[in-house]
Amino acid sequence: MERPTPTLDYRKKNKKRGGTSLWQDAFRRFIRNKYAILGLVILTFMVLFAFIGPYFSPHQDVPDVTKANQPPSNEHWLGTDNLGRDVLLRLMLAGRISLTIGIAATLILLLIGVTLGSISGYYGGWLDVIIMRIADIIYAMPGLPILIVMGAIMSDLKIPPAHRIYYVMFILGIISWVGVARLVRSQILSLKEQEFMLATEVLGLKDSKKIIKHLFPNVLPTVIVAGTLGVASSIISESTLSFLGLGVVPPTPSWGYMLSAANNMIDFAKRPWLWIPPGVAIMLTVVAINFIGDALRDAFDPRQKI
Amino acid sequence: MAKNLVEFRNLKTFFYTEEGVVKAVNDVSFSIREGETVCVVGESGCGKSVTALSLMRLIQSPPGKIVGGEIIFDGRDILKLSDAEMRRIRGNEIGMIFQEPMTSLNPVLTIGEQIMEPLMVHKLMTKKEAWNKAIELIKQVGIPRAEQIMTSYPHELSGGMRQRIMIAIALSCDPKLLIADEPTTALDVTIQAQILDLLRKIKQERNMALMLITHDLGIVAEIADYVVVMYAGKVIEEAPVRELFKNSKHPYTRGLLKAKPIIGQRQERLYTIPGQVPNPIGLGDYCYFSDRCEYAMDICHQKIPQLISDENGHKVACWLYEGEWKK
Known part of the structure; x- marks a missing residue:
């Protein structure tokens, strides 16, 4: 048997990786991960399903009590709800709301959490004390009362139902940045004592550059994991809000709302087409995002060789 | 004669800890000329690295603080520059490498x-x-x-x-000065030699000054032009490298040189300097080496000797030579 020449093989392997930066290398590692691709495919499908799907539906999202509670049929693939609306169409419309809220709330919470956590950990001193005490206060207050108070304020201010969704995103982001900020802060605290940070000091770099270019890529894996968990919990929190009548207002559907609308024994036992589809939709989305998150975390760790 | 690139003048860097004030660098003065290799030698904790970090103004504050003195770099007093000006010097005019490449x-x-x-x-x-x-x-x-x-x-x-x-x-960035803080300590011996060769070669090509911090006298002999010996935060002896190795004066420097193995000579045990580096907190006004010194006299326990120069520019801070110099 002919044995391959190791040196040639080595060169060939290395020739492929011509990337110059962390981001390019991370992208290369990301697309080679099959779970990442699976996650992306599912998520893309969910997005298309929610945003483009409704245009292909023959039905209108209006009540028609004559057709209430029909099981899945050729006309209504996923049946109808208690007001005779097509479940499939509502599932698609609900996806718009849930996906938007889940992703936007997570982006907001990451933005606030990472910024404040980095500043707090890097500069320390009184800045750290102030930020962390605010975080403690928010952390100490149970989430539900805050949500109820905010919901009441929104109702009092007569915010139009169509705009409520934006406020819901903000509220969810604002009450949940604390965990991320703490995570990031503790990571930065230990990272900034590393010798390579002293080395950046020696190079005469600015603080902003040190934080963004040298510290941030090191905390990225943690942030990504926190973010993927955040999407899932935001979708769930939104359903809590909607259930309490504080989030999006009926008739606007969201997955969480559709789930909680089927909360009586009859629906649960006799009409599974009401609650299985939104449940499956939430599950698929969350799993897909977790796959993507895991793959991203691995992709940003250069020690992983793919 | 090349002009001075860096001049430490009575530099004092103290650390204010809970137990007391640690005078890590206490009244240190020496200079580095353009294109010169200066080795700073001494045991662990004698203030070598703190001297270098003071030059970069990277002393963590608190607990550290540069309490006095001046550091003149290329005509400017480093300690009086703004942070932005300092950033332009770091990495641009002064480069620094560390002990742990890992x-x-x-x-x-x-x-x-x-x-x-x-x-x-x-x-x-x-x-x-x-x-x-x-x-x-x-x-x-x-x-x-x-x-x-x-x-x-x-x-x-x-x-x-x-x-x-x-x-x-x-x-x-083509610095005028490269500070190397024990650059070879974490490397094995053959790599050490390669790194030293590289430093020497680069230094010559660029006519760059090199401040090398080490505790390895072998490295000093190989690369230095000028040697500064530190002990407990003070410079106790400084001289051109040949002079120092041939004609060391301070009992501590002699002890260090004696503690080095010599190729071709069999010894049962290497010499060690008796005792330990004194606790840096709350040192009094006396020669810090006096407790370990076999030549210690009464005056050594009472007053701090000054760094004085002989006619060849060999400086030593020791009472043994005080009288001799005065005659």
């Missing part, structure tokens, strides 16, 4: 990004120019396949290669 590079950035960064910040190069310059630098520090190294991550390189990369980064 941890001195950021694990998630490629070698290329890390070499290009100071070039783009200080020399305002475009990405392309910086890339070409970086490749040139990698070749200069003796690493083959520069293009491939540029896209590698630190964990893919060996310790010796990483230290070469650190040197390349420190050299990127």
Whole structure:
């Protein structure tokens, strides 16, 4: 048997990786991960399903009590709800709301959490004390009362139902940045004592550059994991809000709302087409995002060789 | 004679800890001339690194503080510069490399990004120019396949290669002074020799001054032009390297030289200086070495000896030579 020449093989392997930066290398590692691709495919499908799907539906999202509670049929693939609306169409419309809220709330919470956590950990001193005490206060207050108070304020201010969704995103982001900020802060605290940070000091770099270019890529894996968990919990929190009548207002559907609308024994036992589809939709989305998150975390760790 | 590039004048860097004030650098004065290699020698904890960090103004405050003195670098008093001016000096006019090449590079950035960064910040190069310059630098520090190294991550390189990369980064902006804080301590002996050769070669090519901090007298003999010996935060002896090795004066320096193995001589045990470095907190006004010194006299326990120079420029702070000099 002919044995391959190791040196040639080595060169060939290395020739492929011509990337110059962390981001390019991370992208290369990301697309080679099959779970990442699976996650992306599912998520893309969910997005298309929610945003483009409704245009292909023959039905209108209006009540028609004559057709209430029909099981899945050729006309209504996923049946109808208690007001005779097509479940499939509502599932698609609900996806718009849930996906938007889940992703936007997570982006907001990451933005606030990472910024404040980095500043707090890097500069320390009184800045750290102030930020962390605010975080403690928010952390100490149970989430539900805050949500109820905010919901009441929104109702009092007569915010139009169509705009409520934006406020819901903000509220969810604002009450949940604390965990991320703490995570990031503790990571930065230990990272900034590393010798390579002293080395950046020696190079005469600015603080902003040190934080963004040298510290941030090191905390990225943690942030990504926190973010993927955040999407899932935001979708769930939104359903809590909607259930309490504080989030999006009926008739606007969201997955969480559709789930909680089927909360009586009859629906649960006799009409599974009401609650299985939104449940499956939430599950698929969350799993897909977790796959993507895991793959991203691995992709940003250069020690992983793919 | 070349002019002074760096001049430490009565530098005092203290650390205010809970137990008391640690005078890590206490009234230290010496100078580094352009293109000269100055070795700062001494045991652990004698203030070598703190002296270097004071020059970079990287003393963590609190607990550390530069309480007095001046550091003149190229005509400017470093201690009076603003933070922005200081950033322009760091990495641009003074480069620094550390003991631990394993941890001195950021694990998630490629070698290329890390070499290009100071070039783009200080020399305002475009990405392309910086890339070409970086490749040139990698070749200069003796690493083959520069293009491939540029896209590698630190964990893919060996310790010796990483230290070469650190040197390349420190050299990127053509500094006038390179501070090397025990650059070879973490490396094995053959790599040590290569790194020293590299430092010497680069220094000669660029006529750059080198401040080398070490406790290895072998390295001193090999590379230094001038030696500064520190003990408990003070300079106790300084002299050109030949003079120091041939004609050391301070009992501590002699002890250090005696503690070195000599090739071709069999010894049962190497010499050790008796006792330990004194606790740096709350030292009184006496020669700090007096407790360990076999020549100690009464006056040694009572007054601090001053650093005085003989006619050859060999400076020593020891009461043994005080009388001799006065005659």
